[in-house]
Amino acid sequence: MNDTAPYASKSSQSLGRLFGTGPSPTRSEFQRDRDRIIHSTAFRRLQHKTQVFLAHEGRHFRNRLTHTLEVSQIARSxxxxxxxxxxxxxxxxxSHDLGHTPFGHAGERALHRAMTPFGGFDHNVQALRVVTRLENRYAEHDGLNLTWETLEGILKHNGPLLDAQGCPHGRYAEGGLPGGLDDIPAAADLRLDTFASLEAQVAAIADDIAYNAHDIDDALRAGLVTLPDFIGVPMAGPIVSEVLGHYPTIAPKRQAHEVQxxxxxxxxxxxxxxxxxxxxAAAPVSTEDVRLAGRALVTFSPATEAAEKGLKAFLFARVYRHEAVMVPVRESEAVVERLFAAYMANADMPGRWGEMGRPVEGAARARIIADFIAGMTDPYALDEHQRLFDARPDFR
Incomplete structure (x- = not known):
């Protein structure tokens, strides 16, 4: 884009890549990053990773790939x-969900518990590991060799990891920085105590918008709630009332889409x-001003932020903790925990993972196992469970 604002990121001013590449006559550096991500193995795997509802529950529920595409559309807008x-x-x-485990947040919770003695597990850090270390498509280096700005955005789109005094910040204040950060290569220091670019902040809030809208849609499809249940719920309630008032006789699926x-x-x-x-109000004149602003500049209004939290609370109580969701959640957590324990007890890992894991023990082996499990799709995790334990969970 040639008409971007002064505080927008500029591809021509990028801090660059760890490994130099020649200029492209047709694409900017950030376009090249986007294309590398789309062509990665980790991106394709997202189609077989759970968002909220497991694949066996229906063909039209979101998975990590369809969620990611919706986030991308909103972010561009x-x-x-x-x-x-x-x-x-x-x-x-x-790239924001490339580090997610099989079975959605259930798998992440289970893997974090298993990895707690070894520094824990965090899907944002894992996404960075995927694009810098674990993808192996290129002849001359590991990873996708993305620009510094994209790496920064993957790691910090939800905000700084450290405060101005260098102490773990926000979600990391209690447990400390997650493991897996110590060996991530980048063209320059990722500056864990500053905010990311406005573009990364946009991606983060687009994730929230997409999550809320499609979880309502999927919950309706699953029959866990009905549209009238949302009347009185912050953010969604007024819109549901509008739609039901204007279109009382159209099919419920069309009403639901209109709400979404x-x-x-x-x-x-x-x-x-x-x-x-x-x-x-902040009047930034450069990306550096954005990073040092001391707060996110891409936000909801205070009223919408409060309403969005109310909607999330409703979805948490009525959807994410619904027993129909929790039955497969508990079983999928058990699958991840059993796989981790088996590999730590020297069960063989296939292919290159077995080769990497054999010579090492303790924390080094645990991190290799976490990398392996995090990269699994739901079906592959179940196949591995079948191979190791001669049992396949039903989830029903």
Missing amino acids: IARALRLDEDLAEAVAL RRLITRAVEDVIATSTANIA
Whole structure:
């Protein structure tokens, strides 16, 4: 883009890649990052990783890939309106879930528990490990050799990991920095105590918008809730009342889509208006000003932020903790825990993972096992469980 704002990231001013590459006559550096991510093995695997509902429960539920594509679309729309670099926003959006385990957040919780003695597990750090170490498509180096700006966005799209005094910050304040960060190569220091670019902040809030909208849709498809259940629920309730009032006789699926469409539109418009005001107040003239602003500049308005938290609380109670969801969640956590324990007890890992794991023990072996398990799709994890334990969970 040639008409980006002064505080937008500039591909021509990138801090570069760990391994030098020649210039492309047709693509910017951030476009190249986006394309490398799309062509990666880890990206393809997302189609077989759970979002909320396991694949056996229906063909039309979101998986990690469809969620990622929805996040990417929303991120590009917001970035364009704010005159940011759309390609960088898209690259961060497309890569933000590459570190997720099989079985969604259930798998992540189980793997974090198993890895607690060895530094824990964090899916943002794992995504960075995927794109810097674990993808092995290139002849001359491991990883995808992405630009510094994309790596920074993957790691810090949810905010700094350290505060100004160098102490673990936010979600890491209690447990400390997650393991797996100590051997990640980049072209320069990723600066864990600063905010990421506005493009990365856009990807983060696009994730929230997509998550809320499609989890409502999937919960309705699963029959866990009905549209009238949302009346009175913050953020979604007023929109549901509108739709049911205007279109009382159309099919429920069409009502649900209309709710989802309006929810996304209003959330995006709120972010654009609020972020425009935030940026004007902070008056950044460079990406460095953005990083040192001391707060995120891409945000919901206070009213929408409060409403969004209320909607999340409703979904948590009525959907994510619904017994129909929790039965497979508990079983999938057990699958991940059993796999980790078996590999730590020297059960053979296939292919290159077995070759890497044989010579090492303790924390080094645990991190290799975590890398292996995190990269599994849901079906592959079940196949490995079948191979090692001669049993396949039913999840029903």
